[in-house]
Amino acid sequence: MTKIVESAAEAVANIDDGSTILIGGFGNAGQPMELIGALLEGGAKNLTIVNNNAGQADEGLALLIKERRVDKIICSFPRQSDSWHFDEAYRAGEIELELVPQGNLAERLRAAGAGIGAFFTPTGYGTMLAEGKETREINGRNYVLEYPIHGDVALIKAFKADEKGNLIYRKTARNFGPMMATAAKQTIVQVEEILPTGSLDPENIVTPSIYTDVMVAIETESTALAAREQGAKN
């Protein structure tokens, strides 16, 4: 059953210190800023965060790192021109980094949600990111063994939901959301709008309701962007 709550604060209220949290988004696209804001307010600490990046500028994930709530980050691309809060924490030795190639990050999350114990991938073979890992030659090609990444909680942003918890996404903001929704014990979703059950075409559902545990409607810039796009088409 999907629980619909009234605020971001209520949505993240049960997140414990020391949790592993999967946070959706590629850069700011699809990043659940309001849920992250509520997590920051709520004071949860000693977190392990899984995200593609390590925060941009002075918002969202970057602020969690600034406030030293994050002990460890698992990501593919931490260093950016505006990742100053991560850079400072990393150079001070106050955050642990597990660097994962982006496709491996996506597949390890997918594997977690799909009940796969581990998988062999060619990505990273012969590089320093595969050092110490089991390898195998299969049909003449070399592969590295990679394990799933499970979360205690996933925080994701979708575009629209129905009351049952079925989700659709918008453009490239989809990114890690669908895998993360499957890979955590509890999936918390912020959406622009929650529609009556039956309003979404079943053929178009990207994340089926079985994965959605807690949902909150928060209108963001995505609604205005979608409305503008619709206006341009008419």
Added chain:
Amino acid sequence: MLRDERVDRNTLAELVANDIESGSFVNLGIGQPTLVSNYLTAEHDVTLHTENGMLGMGRAAEDDEIDGDLINAGKIPVTETPGAAFFHQADSFAIMRGGHLDVCVLGAMQVSASGDLANWHTGAPDAIPAVGGAMDLAIGAKQVYVMMNLFTREGEIKLLPKATYPLTGVGCVSRVYTDHGIFELSESGTVTVKALFGLTFEELTSKSDIEFVDATGN
């Protein structure tokens, strides 16, 4: 092909574009490879893939077109073309790792004669490492082309018998497009020189221990 002068980045991008077969599915890496899209015409009928989850990526977005939910792998707002498709990251990297893309064009810091690629990390102890999709891109596409300057600012050749920087992928690069020439690589480490720009074959061989085969006349 022989030219008296080294070529600029735009001319090189045009040469790469002209070598991409029509109807191809292509991923262009961040930086210099992005310039290739300026020379892909309607006749090329190329579909661009961006690893953050889209096929059919259009040009960079301007003014009212800018949409924070529609960005490329460099996090730059882009447009969508008719027939575009969105998908999640696991599907996007399956497109790449599964060998479905025809061509991937990447930048590089070093390339070895047998096609090893180094383009993500200098290995400097104080550098914060960031890999993104580089390792997945390196090993995924049917053809991996590199675009880079042939020499560093200090004048050292970047096409080497063996890369000294940490690798991104092993034996993955098939062709290297540079300001001073175009090179075809092979598993054996023999490098076929397809073109030279502002550099003679003798000058090239004097700068490297690689076994070069001169095919500039073909």
